[in-house]
Amino acid sequence: MVKPQSTTRQAPLPTRHGVSPSYIWIPEGHWESALQFLTQQFPDIPPKVWLMRMQKAEVCDGDGQVLSPDSQVKRGMCIYYYRELEDEIAIPFQETILYQDAHLLVVDKPHFLPVTPGGKYLRETLLVRLKCTTGIEHLTPLHRxxxxxxxxxxxxxxxxxxxxxxxxxxxxQVNKTYHALAAHLSEQAFPIHKTSRMVESTQFFVMQEIDGEPNSETMISILERRGAHSVYLLQPSTGKKHQLRVHLASLGAPIINDQFYPVALPQGSDDFQKPLQLLAKSIAFIDPISGEQREFHSQLQL
Structure with missing residues (x-):
């Protein structure tokens, strides 16, 4: 199992350029060496790359012992290393820090920028960018x-x-509001209390609604008309993946520039000139430390 470095586990490798080390636990099995294990677990990474990393002392066990190509490995060991990507896509939009204190960092995230590393994104993620700019090593996202x-x-x-x-x-205990731009639903009376049962689809990364006990809930109202479109105010009570996108699409008003709903487009279809017209506009809660009411608003507009 491969994971980014946990914030509660003390990593033997330091954060580098905002990127925390990843680690992998060795499962049941037999391997002649650390190099053999790593090349079998990561077939897309050439052995010469692992050799170079080992020469730079960038591969070690949980105790901080640097591993060589012929180091012995066994079940239960944890190997640390730095994940690297070549030719990572640059995201041409910048985040903005809205607020910071001893416990919280509040940021306006731009479209297209992932929050955490994964897949084809590593340094071009909000978390890694913020670690670099703030120097806060234990920075951790509190929601999705x-x-x-x-x-x-x-x-x-x-x-x-x-x-x-x-x-x-x-x-x-957190109240969130979103704004979305989509086709005007002239036949609908607002506000709409939309509920449904959402589950993973057989299609990669897509959610679907099925019959059954609802597990998602959104209050939908209209903020303003813009010709054939409306700006919708969305207030979710639950946090299912793609909930707001699915709920509007199921009503007949898919969010403008949605790459997944109602029809999923091929991966790599990003058009930086056509961002998804969905904005996490505000978030409010009672601060558990100070007891004060906190409310933060995005400076972005659709």
């Missing part, structure tokens, strides 16, 4: 925001207080 969605994003800056803020999100 799709890569295609822009708007308010909260990060924890301290390990000690992180759990208090995470509990707010887990207990649905």
């Amino acid at each position: 925001l799709d890569r295609e969605t822009a708007g308010v994003m909260l990060f924890s800056t301290q390990v000690q207080s992180r759990g208090k803020y995470q509990t707010l999100f887990q207990g649905r």
Whole structure:
């Protein structure tokens, strides 16, 4: 199992250029050496790349012992290394810090920028960019925001207080509002209390609605008309993946420039001139440390 470095585990390798080391646990099996294990686990990475990393002392075990190509490995060992990407796509949009204190960092995330590393994105992610600009090594996102969605994003800056803020999100004690631009629904009466049961589709990365007990809930109203379109105010009570996109699409008003709903386009279809018209506009909660009402608003507009 490969993971980015956990914020509670003390990594033997330091954060480098905002990128924390990744690690992999060795499962049941037999390998002659560390090099053999790594090349079998990561067939897309040539052996010469692992040799170069080992020569630079960038591969080690959980105790910080640098591994050589012929180092012995066994079940239960943890190997640390730096994930690297060649020819990473540059995201031509910049994040903005809205607020920072001893416990929180609040940021306006641009469209197209992933929050955390994964797949074909590493340094061009909000987390890595912020680690580089702020120098906060233990920065951790407190909630999710799709890569295609822009708007308010909260990060924890301290390990000690992180759990208090995470509990707010887990207990649905955070109020979020979103703005979305989509076709006007002239036949609908607003506001709409939209509920449905959402599950993973057989199609990669896409969600679908099925019959059954609802597990997603969104209040939908209209903020303004823009010709044949409306700016919708979306207030979700639950946080299913792609919930707002699915709910509007199922009503007959897919969000403008949505690459997944109602029909998923091929991967790599990004057009930086056509961002998804969905914005995480505000987030509000009672601060679990100060007891104060907190409310943060995106400076972006659709």
